[in-house]
Amino acid sequence: MSPQTPQCAVILCRISDARDEDTTGVDDQERHCRALADRLGWKVWRVIVENDVSAYKRRKIQLPDGSYGLRTFRPGLRDAITWLTTGEADGLIAYDLDRAVRDPRDLEDLIDAVEMRKPRPPVESVTGSLRLANDADITMARVMVAVANKASRDTGRRVANARLRMATNGEYGGGIRPFGFHKDGVTVEPAEAAEIVRATEALLAGSSLRFVTKSVNAAGVRTSRGKEWTTMELRQMLMRPRNAGLAVYRGEIVGRASWPAIVPEESWRALVALLTDPARRTSPGNKARWLGSGLYRCGGCGRPVVCSLSGGRRAVYRCRPTRGETRQPGQHVVRVAIPLDKFVEELVIERLSRPDAVDLLVQDQREDVAPLHDQAVALRARLDEQAILHADGVIDARQYATGSSRIRSQLEEIESRISAASQGSVFAGVVDTDDPPATWKGLDLGRKRALLDALMTVTILPAGRGRAPDGSYFDPTSVKIEPKR
Template sequence: MNTSPAPSPRVVLYARISEDVTGEGVGVRRQLDACRDLAIARGWIVVAEATDNDVSALRGKHRPGYAQVLDLVRAGEVEFVVVWQTSRLLRNRRERAEAIELLGRQRVGIITVKGQDLDLSNAYGRGMAGMLGEFDTMESEVKSERVAAAAADRARNGRPNGALGYGWRKDGTGSAAVYVEEPEQGEVVRGIVRRLLGGESLHGITDDLNARGVPAPNSARWGKTSVRKVATRPANAGLRVHHAGRATETTYPGTWPALVTVEELERVRALLAAPERRTNGITRPGARKHLLTWGIGVCGVCGGNLRVGVKGNARHGTKKSLYLCAEKGCVGRDEASVDTLVRGVVMERLSRDDALDWLLGDDDEARRIGERARELRTRLDDAADQYADGVIDSRQLERITARLRPEIERAEHDHARANRSLDLDTLRALAGPQAGERWDQMALAARRAVLETLGLVVHVDRVARRGPGFDPESVRIAWRQG
């Protein structure tokens, strides 16, 4: 008869905290200490300790510590899993079902510091694990719903969801605190928007801000991404966006002072989102170096874009740049001669008495298209509110969104094309006898913006005559307006 004592059970300790604000892991350490004390008091052998800090179990995110526990269970290395409460281990429905099946098959029990121990080797224990886990899940979901409702309430009342960021500062404390403009930062934001609408490039603005030592968000140097982000925030125009980018996206008036107008925000966002500025997320080559590449100048034969190539030898003084058909090489023309011709035609038109009215274009048309885009977005926002209030279900919201989204995108695209991309001050400075002087002072990016605003298209045709010299008849200049 064997009278030797049974071996001590082997256990793994597991601790998890959903949200660790300080990042110091105090909560999981406290849970592990309690689990360790329990194991020592019962004379158990602790095989491993696993933790998941600042990880929610409800959302199904990967939990490395949890995965380690299951690996030990599968390998038959432990008889018990020790936790503070079952909610630390079994909160997600899918993971709970898988864990109950695995632990039951391996005859591994769950031991809790606070709560009921669970023997998963029998039906009663597995059933209790499922019921307790479901209550834990319900508790988490109710909390999430409260948090979501509070966030929606803040949005409807125009309150920011956290700090507003660059351009504002909090004035006061507690519930009486309000956001006010931080004057120096606010002026930087307005300056960035004005300069973009004035035709300057992100690259040039970024370099200038860093050269002048203008403080950037988060005390870092300015980059093109941060300049773009600062310029295009809805908060700049005093707008509070809730669920940005989702089907339920809704916009409300904010409670903080606007730094720019809604119209300026819409124009700068349309400007920076324009497809001619980017190709697969990369700035199109040559767009900052040449006047007529990428959309302004086109091949008169095949309609393709123009690129710039070099002909001749610099050492022999015969090197020169040519506008070439980027698609098939149909045409080639001296870049400097074409640019000079374009300048002359544009300056002649801008020097006329009616130049300013012509530059401003049909504001009524742009306004009508803009109102149509806003009307459609308001209808989508109303549908999102009806879903939040329980008037319609998720299937109905999806149908409404699927129908309105394409209409909104078309209307906003048409609005961007109808709306001028240059600000009024720049347009006024260009109109009149001083047009040529002002043009020569402008950066290349600003000149391109002027031509894009005018809707200018330069067709480079094949030459009709043979012989040396530039033939101006081989270049056709067309206006999309007036």
């Protein structure tokens, strides 16, 4: 019998694999643990639930002393050990030893917490496999955890090898249903695939990720779990190699997959390059809110202008020196934003509405990517040959590293050309519609800015004082338009 009857016992429930946030496993554990507490006469103070949490897998974390080490990530267990150490809790119940700990270091921390208190806080389990009442119990727990840890390592190795084999063969490795595919992970779901194509094309054409996410949610499209999209979730989904029919193992592309590509590989690579570009502005504070901000140029110094609120709370365009530079000499311009944007917008719409506007799509055709793909395949094959030669001892590590580095450099250049050649036409879905002006009005600001940048250069010239002949303060002759197309 325990030397004391806990009045503030903690129940620890854990399961390592819970699909779709299913809590059935931990709910059953809690019910059995409460029944044991009732039989023992213990009073339950806290219930810790670690659902879908591994007791074996470790991650690199920063330790209290500032150094880094590999530890299991078990916040719930850490709380329980702390409460036992401080005396806030005076007993622990788990369903089984495996449910409580599978890492020897975690067990030793639990043993320390028990042995530091006098009298020892009792630790029990429903199955009887976890008891730390004396030296024999502790020794048995250490042996059982060591055996369980080895079993986890063996299982992890077998699973990893199986997943690598499946990925190399282009097979689906299972998991949560991927958006765009049916539950088998191979058969394309047409409606969801169409959304992936639309979102990819919109982003490559200049739309913002925020706007595309809003449009997808407004259309009633939901994730494979039935939830609304966040910008981060949509970004991650669109960057999946599986969308291009590529199989992945531990973040590395290992070959073609058994399922069809939803988007061409070159379009996918272009999208990844776009969304991972360090120069891409993602901070809400740096996001352009006006049509010409950063695009229009000052007629005095030639610098891009930005839009800001003037003293009268009017939005105006003005040039600013970059950080660390002094303002260049010359006549700089300041121009009220709204009438200028309206004027430029009318010019853009007029250009998009011309009968020859569809020719802009033809002008956007870029380098033929078919030969580039052939070169990329050949380079990847050479990388595989290098690995085989090194494994067979034909070349040493230095030769392998030098050769691989050169091949990878060539491959990166080819993939960069594929991405550049696969950027979607900014004019697609605008000039080829029945009503380009109406289409323009429905575009987000990012897409409008991309169209403006592709069509013309706008320079703001110094303007005279007073009203124009028509009574307005805006003078169209003070704006220089240089067509690019």
